[in-house]
Amino acid sequence: MTTPVVGVLALQGDVREHLIALASADAVARPVRRPEELAEVDGLVIPGGESTTISKLAALFGLLEPLRARVRDGMPVYGTCAGMIMLADKILDPRSGQETVGGIDMIVRRNAFGRQNESFEAAVDIKGIEGDPVEGVFIRAPWVESVGAQVEVLAEHAGHIVAVRQGNALATSFHPELTGDHRVHALFVEMARGNPRAGSL
Numbered sequence: 001m002t003t004p005v006v007g008v009l010a011l012q013g014d015v016r017e018h019l020i021a022l023a024s025a026d027a028v029a030r031p032v033r034r035p036e037e038l039a040e041v042d043g044l045v046i047p048g049g050e051s052t053t054i055s056k057l058a059a060l061f062g063l064l065e066p067l068r069a070r071v072r073d074g075m076p077v078y079g080t081c082a083g084m085i086m087l088a089d090k091i092l093d094p095r096s097g098q099e100t101v102g103g104i105d106m107i108v109r110r111n112a113f114g115r116q117n118e119s120f121e122a123a124v125d126i127k128g129i130e131g132d133p134v135e136g137v138f139i140r141a142p143w144v145e146s147v148g149a150q151v152e153v154l155a156e157h158a159g160h161i162v163a164v165r166q167g168n169a170l171a172t173s174f175h176p177e178l179t180g181d182h183r184v185h186a187l188f189v190e191m192a193r194g195n196p197r198a199g200s201l
């Protein structure tokens, strides 16, 4: 089977960690900053960072519309944390002018886990990932308030949805790129490879 080329949206956030995780999950990984680079990848990771900044920079770099078009056309895409927010069709509490790419029929709440508990780690059981739970690193993380009928909930933490999938779009509230456990990236690489097994979570 061919090795998929997976881009990491490199406007802001923890780009390098995703490139490393993807490379060790058997993808050719490269940063994406320009529409021409976006056109050349089989799949894309939108990293964590600050969703308002990523949204502004994506608009500035002329990437918002090309991103929407590729996601609409079914390009596999995986958003972590701020990246999850970018994939939400709706933000409950957006900053003024904050836009998303969309693609997942869900409403997210930014910084949802609250101030006292801004960053924490928790074991998360993810549907479709075998073996031990994944160690989820949550950093000012969003949660998913509600999902539409097409969205599959893959994981919850403390009664809140923290991982979802809709077709070719995957999103997690937490950061699997920071742990050295690359099973979530491996799942996404299978989606980018067009592996039918990745379609039957």
Ligand SMILES: NC(=O)CC[C@H](N)C(=O)O
Binding pocket: 047, 048, 049, 050, 051, 052, 080, 081, 082, 083, 085, 110, 111, 139, 140, 141, 142
């Ligand atoms: N680690 C993160 O990506 C934090 C997300 C950030 N709280 C936001 O709203 O964009």
